[in-house]
Amino acid sequence: MATLLHIDSSAFHDSSVSREVTATFRKEWESQHPGGTVVYRDLAAAPVPHLTADGIIGTNVPAESRTPEQxxxxxxxEELAGELERADAVLIGTPMYNFTIPSTLKAWLDQVIIVGRTGGEGGSAAGKPVTVVAARGGGYGPGTPRESFEFAATYLEKVLTGMLSLEVHFVIPELTLARVNPAMASLIDAADASRAKAHEDAAEKAKALAARFAA
Structure with a gap:
């Protein structure tokens, strides 16, 4: 049975839209693969360390010559990259913080991108499908005033395809702050519609991927 690597990165739990939508994807995935495996990392609850010089240099040093820190x-x-390599599909949930992704997700990416292994041409993760749920509090779509401020999905598309050669699909719920920000009250209906569409899209993508691996 197929293995799903599920990553969540929102600092919030009960009120997180990205977590809500990844949960919908995962529920549909598990309904199609009841005997499958899900490897879950909550980067808010258990953040991985930022990449250090020891982690960078150590990968190029023979094992017997590494310092204890390396x-x-x-x-x-090795542990994080192995999880990525063993997964048949990847699910990433992220909010937009200050126009980009949380530092916890960036730390995970820096750890798993190992040039010459997972990263670079012909890497060990190449072609793997990844579904990214990228929630954002405002509207950053094409033609909006803040379109040029969007560095979350834009960055992830570039790094996941350009460094890991993954097959990337996005689910994007927008205007998620409409119900808590009085200045956005007029956008509540649009926000609710975007949220509902994101849940629908996530379920459909999970079902399509499940069918793909069952074939």
Whole structure:
């Protein structure tokens, strides 16, 4: 049975739209693969360390010559990269913080992108499908005043395709702050519609991927 690697990165739990939508994807995925495996990382509850010089240098040093610090840093990178490599599909949930992704998700990416292994041409993760639920509090779509401020989905599309050669699909619920920000009250209906569409899209993508791996 197929393995799903599920990553959540929102600092919030009960009120997180990205977590809500990844949960919808995962529920549909698991209904299609009841005997499958889900590897879950909550980067808010258990953040991975930022990449250090030991982790960078250590990957290019023979195991027997590594310092204890390098060995520990490389072991973490091996663990995280291995999870990515063993997964048949990947699910990433992220909010937009200050126009980009949370630092916890960036830290995970820096750890798993190992040039010459997972990263670069012909990498070990190449072609793997990843569904990204990228929630944002405002509207940043084409033609909106803040279109040029969108560095979350834009960045993820570039790094996931350009560094890991993954097959990337996005689900984007927008205007998620409409119900808590009085200045956005007029956008509540649009926000609710975007949220509902995101749940629908997530379920459809999960079902399509499940069918793909069942074939």
């Amino acid at each position: 060995a520990a840093a490389v072991a973490l990178r």
